[in-house]
Amino acid sequence: MGTCRDFCKKIIGMSVQNIIFYRVALAFLIILIILLISGNVDKIKLKDKKIYLVLFSILQVATMLTYFVSVLNASVSVAVLLLYTAPVYVTVLSPLLLKENPTRKEIMALILSIVGIVIIVDPEKLDFSYSVGIAAGILSGISYALEILTSKYIGQSYTGYTQAFWSFAIAVLILLPVGIVPIEIVSGNIVYLILLAIFPTILAVSLYFNGLKKVKASNASILGLIEPVSAVILAVLILGERVTIPILLGGALILAGAAIVMRER
Numbered sequence: 001m002g003t004c005r006d007f008c009k010k011i012i013g014m015s016v017q018n019i020i021f022y023r024v025a026l027a028f029l030i031i032l033i034i035l036l037i038s039g040n041v042d043k044i045k046l047k048d049k050k051i052y053l054v055l056f057s058i059l060q061v062a063t064m065l066t067y068f069v070s071v072l073n074a075s076v077s078v079a080v081l082l083l084y085t086a087p088v089y090v091t092v093l094s095p096l097l098l099k100e101n102p103t104r105k106e107i108m109a110l111i112l113s114i115v116g117i118v119i120i121v122d123p124e125k126l127d128f129s130y131s132v133g134i135a136a137g138i139l140s141g142i143s144y145a146l147e148i149l150t151s152k153y154i155g156q157s158y159t160g161y162t163q164a165f166w167s168f169a170i171a172v173l174i175l176l177p178v179g180i181v182p183i184e185i186v187s188g189n190i191v192y193l194i195l196l197a198i199f200p201t202i203l204a205v206s207l208y209f210n211g212l213k214k215v216k217a218s219n220a221s222i223l224g225l226i227e228p229v230s231a232v233i234l235a236v237l238i239l240g241e242r243v244t245i246p247i248l249l250g251g252a253l254i255l256a257g258a259a260i261v262m263r264e265r
Helices: 002-008 016-038 050-073 076-083 086-097 104-121 128-154 160-179 183-188 190-211 217-223 226-239 245-264
Strands: none
Touching (some): 050 076, 128 160
């Protein structure tokens, strides 16, 4: 999402739904071309659990939309950190849906990560005008958690690449009525749209959900908390944003939680 944010700031004349539509449409076309050239189309054949594959796609669109609404109405830091409240919901729901009981170390890592997020966001300083962005950010965290759990459930039937392919195809159909813009606007932003389709979309989604097959859902989501910290670092290096003491302290706690999970594995 951090890379996604940087690319999206370069795109001009397109709304949130326009950007997401062309992001997933180009990602779908690129994967399809690669499969056709390599002769691996048979690897994306539909099997069982089709309804959950559709649910995964809907959740992915919901996560993208609510995240960008949060960015526009609150701020980048608030949006990305609220998105990564997902481990809270994953840890709570995993025992119910996936029969994965969290260990003491996972709970400790989760607590450290959440405290880090609270310190970075600093709820006492949030203005009421950010309410829409905050609500959207919370919804993005919930939908992201459900997305992770759904992917974990269908992971035995579909690889991360197959999940990515079909989720992009279904997302295109969902966003088609509100996503299309004049061709001259698309051509003016085509380079950033292609980069957006390749790096934070095809590579990020397929690799992440392939990885989910090899680790517990709660571990994968907690390790994903490293991203808000990397987003802050990139903001300093690329955008020249100022890093405060709370951001440094909160980031350290988040990394500590991730380190505990990695050490356990």
